[in-house]
Amino acid sequence: MQITSPEFKKNARSALSDTQLQKALGHVRTGFIDKRQASVDALPEFDELRDSARAIKDHTLAHLDLYLERYEEKVKSAGGYVHWAETAEDARSVILDICRAAGARTVTKGKSMITEEIGLNEFFEKEGVRPVETDLGEYIIQLRGEHPSHIIAPAVHLNKEQVEADFRRVHDHLRPNRDLSEPESLLAEARRVLRSEYFTADVGITGANFLVAETGSSVIVTNEGNGDLTQTLPRVHVVVASIEKVVPTLEDMSQILRVLARSATGQDMSVYTTVSTGPRRPGDPDGPDEYHVVLLDNGRSSMLGTEFQDMLRCIRCGACMNHCPIYHAVGGHAYGWVYPGPMGAVLTPSLAGIDKSGHLPNASTFCGRCEAVCPMKIPLPKMMRHWREREFARGLNPATQRYGLRAWALFASRPRLYHLAASFAIPALSFFTGRRPRFRYLPFAGGWTRHRDLPAPENRTFLQQWRSRQAAKQEAQA
Amino acid sequence: MSGREAILKKVRGALGAPLDDAARAKAVRQRLAKAPTGVVPARGRLPEEERIALFRQMAEKVSATVEHVKKTGDVPNAVAAYLRSKNLPASVRMGGDERLRAMPWGRVKALETKTGPADPDDEVGVSHALAGIAETGTVALYSGVENPTTVNFLPEHHIVVVDAKDIEGDLETTLSRLKKRFGKGKMPRTLNLITGPSRSGDIEQKLLLGAHGPRALHLIVVDDGRIGNKL
Numbered sequence: 001m002q003i004t005s006p007e008f009k010k011n012a013r014s015a016l017s018d019t020q021l022q023k024a025l026g027h028v029r030t031g032f033i034d035k036r037q038a039s040v041d042a043l044p045e046f047d048e049l050r051d052s053a054r055a056i057k058d059h060t061l062a063h064l065d066l067y068l069e070r071y072e073e074k075v076k077s078a079g080g081y082v083h084w085a086e087t088a089e090d091a092r093s094v095i096l097d098i099c100r101a102a103g104a105r106t107v108t109k110g111k112s113m114i115t116e117e118i119g120l121n122e123f124f125e126k127e128g129v130r131p132v133e134t135d136l137g138e139y140i141i142q143l144r145g146e147h148p149s150h151i152i153a154p155a156v157h158l159n160k161e162q163v164e165a166d167f168r169r170v171h172d173h174l175r176p177n178r179d180l181s182e183p184e185s186l187l188a189e190a191r192r193v194l195r196s197e198y199f200t201a202d203v204g205i206t207g208a209n210f211l212v213a214e215t216g217s218s219v220i221v222t223n224e225g226n227g228d229l230t231q232t233l234p235r236v237h238v239v240v241a242s243i244e245k246v247v248p249t250l251e252d253m254s255q256i257l258r259v260l261a262r263s264a265t266g267q268d269m270s271v272y273t274t275v276s277t278g279p280r281r282p283g284d285p286d287g288p289d290e291y292h293v294v295l296l297d298n299g300r301s302s303m304l305g306t307e308f309q310d311m312l313r314c315i316r317c318g319a320c321m322n323h324c325p326i327y328h329a330v331g332g333h334a335y336g337w338v339y340p341g342p343m344g345a346v347l348t349p350s351l352a353g354i355d356k357s358g359h360l361p362n363a364s365t366f367c368g369r370c371e372a373v374c375p376m377k378i379p380l381p382k383m384m385r386h387w388r389e390r391e392f393a394r395g396l397n398p399a400t401q402r403y404g405l406r407a408w409a410l411f412a413s414r415p416r417l418y419h420l421a422a423s424f425a426i427p428a429l430s431f432f433t434g435r436r437p438r439f440r441y442l443p444f445a446g447g448w449t450r451h452r453d454l455p456a457p458e459n460r461t462f463l464q465q466w467r468s469r470q471a472a473k474q475e476a477q478a
Numbered sequence: 479m480s481g482r483e484a485i486l487k488k489v490r491g492a493l494g495a496p497l498d499d500a501a502r503a504k505a506v507r508q509r510l511a512k513a514p515t516g517v518v519p520a521r522g523r524l525p526e527e528e529r530i531a532l533f534r535q536m537a538e539k540v541s542a543t544v545e546h547v548k549k550t551g552d553v554p555n556a557v558a559a560y561l562r563s564k565n566l567p568a569s570v571r572m573g574g575d576e577r578l579r580a581m582p583w584g585r586v587k588a589l590e591t592k593t594g595p596a597d598p599d600d601e602v603g604v605s606h607a608l609a610g611i612a613e614t615g616t617v618a619l620y621s622g623v624e625n626p627t628t629v630n631f632l633p634e635h636h637i638v639v640v641d642a643k644d645i646e647g648d649l650e651t652t653l654s655r656l657k658k659r660f661g662k663g664k665m666p667r668t669l670n671l672i673t674g675p676s677r678s679g680d681i682e683q684k685l686l687l688g689a690h691g692p693r694a695l696h697l698i699v700v701d702d703g704r705i706g707n708k709l
């Protein structure tokens with residue numbers, strides 16, 4: 001996928017004035033947050049489970065090489081194949097080889113962010129293999145030639161009228177005057193259309209939420225059942241997963257499962273948790289004849305041992321973006337690559353390079369909600385700050401920002417000068433607000449004030465207020 | 479250098495781990511051997527009667543329907559009654575599972591029972607669960623010679639029989655039951671943990687039942703004198 005993260009500002013600007021998008025984003029602002037809260041409130045042990053889940057991943061990452069070796073050994077002993085891919089390109093070519101060997105023309109796909117990361121669909125199309133996304137949201141955006149705007153709700157940026165228009169355009173073999181006004185009828189149509197695809201496909205590709213070293217199993221967690229049909233009906237099942245998905249045991253998987261669905265959709269458990277181990281066994285009436293796992297690194301090993309290692313605990317639940325005021329305002333596409341929201345702001349520079357990720361680490365108000373809800377307790381704001389520091393050290397941010405920061409540093413390191421300047425600046429700023437406590441317009445801050453007001457500073461500086469409050473307190477005590 | 483060696487070398491390098499560090503290897507061996515159980519919610523540790531009630535409550539919360547029958551022999555009648563109540567044709571698909579086969583299907587007149595993997599046209603599938611999991615209202619099913627996976631996903635209605643004595647409190651107990659059956663570190667090809675009927679919220683976050691898998695999940699709990707008439 002073409003990365004447009006350096007255009008974050010431009011992307012954000014057009015997202016803010018996109019009325020369809022703004023309407024659709026309303027569903028994120030309310031739905032996800034309330035549902036998560038309700039399910040967390042109903043489980044007193046939730047926070048203890050978060051600590052347990054974090055400890056499991058920390059232990060696994062510290063022994064990652066050994067768990068990967070053990071996992072591979074168990075997959076092989078169950079009759080499966082493991083392919084190691086250092087880069088996206090390696091992964092694509094291994095997958096293509098498997099498809100060619102199977103004589104595949106059509107490939108069904110369960111929802112997988114990893115195959116987005118390696119740009120598998122575009123690659124398949126170039127190579128003459130037809131990929132069919134089967135998750136409803138993924139199917140819709142595939143019809144539109146788009147990419148997911150959310151890691152668990154790929155089509156969250158769309159409204160039902162847009163989906164209806166796409167279905168009418170693409171499913172042109174169906175009655176033109178059929179009723180598609182409600183989500184129910186849209187879902188029923190997608191279900192019918194996709195049913196036949198499961199049976200035509202020669203290869204089914206899924207991601208994995210976990211790889212279990214103890215048993216050599218891959219685990220998918222879904223609600224629709226499409227992932228299961230994708231991996232059960234074709235002759236060949238290919239799992240594409242990144243190396244940090246491994247956990248030691250089934251018991252460890254269980255711990256993380258308890259925080260995954262609650263953080264993602266507010267369910268206690270997703271509808272289908274499927275643990276798969278190897279291909280069809282002798283005498284089995286169904287299931288794939290071949291079972292392959294493609295283990296992808298693609299930059300993750302270089303995060304180990306750095307200040308970004310904690311990011312590898314991420315279980316892709318989406319809670320951080322569901323609670324992010326920036327994501328609420330601009331949606332996922334503005335982030336310009338596969339992973340949006342706070343987790344994307346940290347991951348994209350790690351995987352695609354900081355010079356290609358531009359402003360992403362700045363796409364934050366540092367309100368800290370992402371870290372507060374992250375089931376794996378990943379310090380997302382801290383890591384965004386690390387990227388900002390690196391960006392600054394490498395001179396990647398624009399000149400105005402650098403000069404601005406330097407000017408600020410000049411004042412900040414000279415307290416007297418700072419207070420003097422602040423006490424002049426406040427009355428000067430009130431010139432722009434008039435009597436209202438918010439700016440509708442401020443010179444040099446048009447990027448902010450075009451879409452929202454800027455709160456005006458209080459009449460006095462913080463220190464002035466502090467001093468007079470302390471004085472009042474002391475007087476009261478005396 | 480192969481991809482495998484390159485990745486493992488990078489991982490070891492980044493972690494600063496020497497190739498043959500006995501202490502690390504031991505930590506991993508022990509963790510895998512002991513498979514420690516972590517935090518289990520209190521609701522997963524209830525006494526039998528409350529556990530069975532919680533199973534029902536949680537399953538209903540996720541839109542499954544639940545009914546209790548007294549004994550195994552009552553299952554075919556319950557299945558037939560379900561089909562009638564939903565205006566479904568008198569035909570079900572099931573695997574050759576011996577617990578299902580042992581039931582008196584012949585006693586229900588005009589009910590067709592087809593065995594083997596599911597067809598796209600099958601409307602109703604019947605399976606027998608390894609266990610129920612009370613904390614989440616989940617049923618655990620595994621694949622095998624007599625248990626096709628397609629029965630769990632292709633039909634519009636999925637009926638799952640679960641014995642009350644197999645309803646466990648938590649996922650961990652169910653996993654250890656599985657380990658006992660297959661041996662530690664060994665697994666059936668597919669373990670399905672199913673919690674309610676299939677659903678999607680992908681269009682405007684509106685939750686709809688019956689995405690690609692079954693639209694309805696009906697659970698028949700065989701009490702066998704455990705609950706008696708208390709429910």
Ligand code: SF4
Nearest residue numbers: 314315317318320374
């Ligand atoms: S960073 Fe945390 S909250 Fe965000 S997707 Fe990953 S695990 Fe979920």
